[in-house]
Amino acid sequence: MTRTIPHFVGGSLLTPDSGRFADVFDPSTGSVQARVPLASADEVRRVIADAEAAQPGWAATNPQKRARVLMRFLDLVHRDMDDLARLLSSEHGKTFEDAKGDIQRGLDVIEFATGAPHLLKGEYSTEAGTGIDVYSLRQPLGVVAGITPFNFPAMIPLWKAGPAIAAGNAFVLKPSERDPSVPVRLAELFLEAGLPAGILNVVHGDKEAVDVLLEDERVKAIGFVGSTPIAEYIYATAAAHGKRAQCFGGAKNHLVVMPDADLGQVVDALIGSGYGSAGERCMAISVAVPVGDETADALAAKLTERVAQLRIGPSLADGIDYGPLVTRAAVDRVTDCIQQGVDAGATLLADGRGLVVEGYEEGFYLGPTLFDHVTTDMSIYREEIFGPVLVIARARDYEEALAIASDHEYGNGVGIFTRDGDAARDFAARVNVGMVGVNVPIPVPLGYYTFGGWKRSGFGDLNQHGPDSFRFYTKTKTVTSRWPASPLRSVAEPVEAGASFVMPTTR
Structure with a gap:
């Protein structure tokens, strides 16, 4: 009997209920080796709901503790590297050594994302005005999503999910239906590393699933890699629904x-x-x-x-x-x-x-x-x-x-x-x-x-991995703070009384 590749939702392997499936081939033999479910719109909405429920607790977790989950994940992937590479090769067709390279280039970005405590630091200016301090905070967006291609079934999902999770978001991944097993296995390893259930979810599907991710207001940002016509569609649709988008298309x-x-x-x-x-x-x-x-x-x-x-x-x-x-x-x-x-x-x-x-x-x-x-x-x-x-x-x-x-x-x-x-x-x-x-x-x-590419190879203001990834998956809050002089301080100056109707400046 042909095996069915499950969704991974809320920390568990989820049996599909849409009734729609696509074949997953063994490219070396041309035979069907598995089938992958194509989620219904309702299934995707339930995934988003699980992610939304889990995200606040994760966002409140100290960035150092979030980074430690990524560190444990790195160890687990290295432990299982050969098994993951064989699984990847069997569905994609790339060689075993090339498959290991696919995984390792994804891990490179996970390693970078373990620097989240530093990368999420804001800025601080004291005495921006008399008694006024100004500082900024980088805060997660909430629920974000990634739509990734068949040609790098480990690397690109990790490029997307790693910085997003490290920044305190919950992530919904819609991988390619052509080679979907490795993304599910990576999600299981994240759970084993200590990632809370619901923070990383993998849902399989086609345009029906994609359109829910693009249109649901609970999803705040979309990352995509694929062909240019689809990149343009996703970028335009995401923007029309008020979402951030970074979409990477074709190349020559x-x-x-x-x-x-x-x-x-x-x-x-x-x-x-x-x-x-x-x-x-x-x-x-x-x-x-x-x-x-x-x-x-x-x-x-x-x-x-x-x-x-x-x-x-x-x-x-x-x-x-x-x-x-x-x-x-x-x-x-x-x-x-x-x-x-x-x-x-x-x-x-x-x-x-x-x-x-x-x-x-x-x-x-x-x-x-x-x-x-x-x-x-x-x-x-x-x-x-x-x-x-x-x-x-x-x-x-x-x-x-x-x-x-x-x-x-x-x-x-x-x-x-x-x-x-x-x-x-x-x-x-x-x-x-x-x-x-x-x-x-x-x-x-x-x-x-x-x-990130230029022209019709890339759509959006921010690129993948590096510092741009944390900018993309966070929003900046700027705080201007003024505390009245304390009467307990002998050097306190009196606070001027009365309302001001003039635009505040530093002059």
Whole structure:
């Protein structure tokens, strides 16, 4: 009998009652391994109610004690790391080591969030006026929610939930229905670490569940990662209902290759960042921009040679470079994108379509694909493919390369490989992209900096993790305080009597 993945609500695994389910596949074999419930609107409202009831007590808990729960959670995840990684791999399709990286990058933000006692400190000014002190407080919003994607089923839920919980909020997570087991297991580990019941809840669902989170006035903020059309919808709908929102969408990340770059390093970078996790990363490098035909010809030759050596197989097998895509629909969509590139006249150097892995013939596999002579009007350049497809878009000179990277509608991540410090410095200052790597292929900032793209890659004023996450999940209260002079003090000055009708100033 196919197992059912439960909701996690109020500290307990909850049997669904909506009667609606979606299949969860094993991408390596193509078989259905579980089913996940799709919550009804009433079920989501009950989850919100549980979170709302639990939140005041958690908010009143000393920030240091909240941080200690996160510290215990870190130990528990490290204890169970291998089991979590295997579970993640079995539903997503990424390799075992890549799955552990997914979890660890989430833990990096949990580690940062243990600094909540410091990060929640306000400001204080004494004698802002005669006998007047002004200070600020950072207070939690209440109930907040996160809607997270399939491609990082551990990392992004932890990026969202960690700072929110550390700041004193209750959190409702709606993970992807494609690989929902790890988020539930992480919620159980938080409970084991001492998090009160109802502070972290996991509810599975589709648009019906999402719309309740967007429209219910008890939910004060929404964090989202996914495609740009959905990010726009969630951002606009949340704003229309008076909520804060940080929504991160699609990407088309470029890597500019200068003529002086070490091509060995460049090829390693492009192979790993372009094809790792089957290209299902929002920070994957999907466009190489070599400067000059000589650089481009040499790069294309080296990439073609390396692509032919890549090993693809089931996610938990030893010695593979990447595993299957998450669903058959994902394979079909990427296959269609490849055909569009062929039809548009791009040079197909490696064709990954039709890959069959012996013994896993029904798995969701796609081989590495490489295009050259791609122009900026082609769909394979304009659109996020989200698969193991790398394209080469040649630039005549540095300025054209800078323009190619800057002019795309997405502005998530970009990199430059060069030995020239002046070129790197100029590029980092001028490129119109939110995250920049210099001789670094995947410029994901560390947990104590913020993560966020520009243009149609990100919607909202504040980014994920780093100090922005605590700003997003808290509201600032500013107190202006004046105490009359005490008659017990011999130096007390008399208090002026009478009302003032003048706007107070410090002059």
